[in-house]
Amino acid sequence: MAALEELRKQLDEIDDQMAKLYEKRMEVCSKVGEYKIQSGRKVFDRTREKNKLLDVASKVSGEFNKKGIQELYQQLMSMSRKLQYQQLVEAGALGKLPFIQVDSLEKESARVVFQGVEGAYGQAAMQAYFGENVNSFHVRTFRDAMEAIEEGAADYAVLPIENSSAGAVNEMYDLLDEFENYIVAETIIPITNTLSGLPGADISDIQRVYSKAEALMQTSRFLDEQAHWQQISVVNTAVAAKKILEDQDKTQAAVCSAYAAKVYGLSVLVDEINNEPNNSTRFIVVTNQKIFLKEADKISICFELPHESGSLYRILSHFIYNDLSMTKIESRPIEGRNWEYRFFVDFEGNMAEPAVKNAIRGLREEARNLKILGNY
Numbered sequence: 149m150a151a152l153e154e155l156r157k158q159l160d161e162i163d164d165q166m167a168k169l170y171e172k173r174m175e176v177c178s179k180v181g182e183y184k185i186q187s188g189r190k191v192f193d194r195t196r197e198k199n200k201l202l203d204v205a206s207k208v209s210g211e212f213n214k215k216g217i218q219e220l221y222q223q224l225m226s227m228s229r230k231l232q233y234q235q236l237v238e239a240g241a242l243g244k245l246p247f248i249q250v251d252s253l254e255k256e257s258a259r260v261v262f263q264g265v266e267g268a269y270g271q272a273a274m275q276a277y278f279g280e281n282v283n284s285f286h287v288r289t290f291r292d293a294m295e296a297i298e299e300g301a302a303d304y305a306v307l308p309i310e311n312s313s314a315g316a317v318n319e320m321y322d323l324l325d326e327f328e329n330y331i332v333a334e335t336i337i338p339i340t341n342t343l344s345g346l347p348g349a350d351i352s353d354i355q356r357v358y359s360k361a362e363a364l365m366q367t368s369r370f371l372d373e374q375a376h377w378q379q380i381s382v383v384n385t386a387v388a389a390k391k392i393l394e395d396q397d398k399t400q401a402a403v404c405s406a407y408a409a410k411v412y413g414l415s416v417l418v419d420e421i422n423n424e425p426n427n428s429t430r431f432i433v434v435t436n437q438k439i440f441l442k443e444a445d446k447i448s449i450c451f452e453l454p455h456e457s458g459s460l461y462r463i464l465s466h467f468i469y470n471d472l473s474m475t476k477i478e479s480r481p482i483e484g485r486n487w488e489y490r491f492f493v494d495f496e497g498n499m500a501e502p503a504v505k506n507a508i509r510g511l512r513e514e515a516r517n518l519k520i521l522g523n524y
């Protein structure tokens with residue numbers, strides 16, 4: 149026990165010196181920060197940091213210590229950068245915001261596009277956000293909707309980005325990177341499937357069930373209880389509902405939303421037949437203008453990273469040191485570059501806040517092709 153106390157005393161003495169040296173180092177870094185503001189130099193100096201890591205590693209012995217001191221210095225230099233970015237914010241040297249702040253969206257006169265057909269969940273999400281009387285049209289694919297926005301054929305598109313049980317809608321992530329369109333809002337709607345048939349039909353009449361393959365899977369427990377029902381896949385849940393109306397055959401039913409049933413005049417025979425209760429989908433509202441709402445509190449960005457050890461770690465440190473809470477990270481393969489990835493990150497904040505400006509400034513310098521997808 150006495151030996152431990154003695155050793156800890158030695159550690160305390162070393163740490164006292166290290167703490168003083170740390171403070172001294174940060175003071176010098178702050179002077180470097182002032183110099184950088186005056187001279188317009190960038191905060192992040194990749195070559196200097198690389199050389200510094202090689203230099204400190206050469207001053208200790210053994211692989212374990214070499215790696216350890218490099219990790220320590222990566223952290224130290226990351227902290228100096230945060231300090232310098234802070235100085236830039238204080239000196240007002242961060243320039244204009246990349247997006248224009250607006251008080252509200254013009255919802256009443258807006259023309260809105262959704263993907264699918266009448267009765268699709270996308271339409272329900274659109275109405276949840278823009279109201280039932282919204283001026284809208286629909287297109288066949290997500291890409292068609294993004295093109296309609298880019299060309300100005302519609303002011304907004306409402307598109308799915310994530311399902312609570314099935315996860316990300318990968319294609320949407322790729323399209324957000326590809327198009328110059330931006331997220332201005334989001335809305336989450338419950339995805340509650342029903343078994344719906346012609347008015348007057350009884351569940352005992354049913355022999356064939358139509359729906360989108362995913363919806364048949366999401367309701368498999370309920371459907372499989374009726375072993376004699378034939379399950380037939382069609383392109384969309386709303387298309388299934390439409391077919392039931394058109395065929396006028398009481399032995400047929402659709403797995404679709406209550407909303408699609410209403411649109412095609414069907415009766416809900418059994419409500420809420422999902423395997424998973426609380427199944428919901430997050431939809432984003434996309435526009436071609438770089439705007440954000442005053443009360444926006446979430447930011448989505450995407451970026452690529454250099455193929456270097458620690459590059460994701462350094463990028464994520466911008467969230468930590470600016471006290472920003474990261475809520476989601478996704479990665480998608482970069483087209484034409486096998487095994488390289490583009491990262492999509494959501495974090496809490498509003499672009500007008502200094503901490504967010506600070507983080508974006510740092511991220512922009514250190515990541516490749518940083519794109520702000522929206523603040524909403």
Ligand SMILES: O=C(O)C(=O)C[C@]1(C(=O)O)C=C[C@@H](O)C=C1
Binds near residue numbers: 192197200232
């Ligand atoms: O040398 C600089 O330019 C510094 O700002 C100091 C420092 C460091 O902490 O050592 C910090 C950031 C730079 O990316 C490189 C090095």
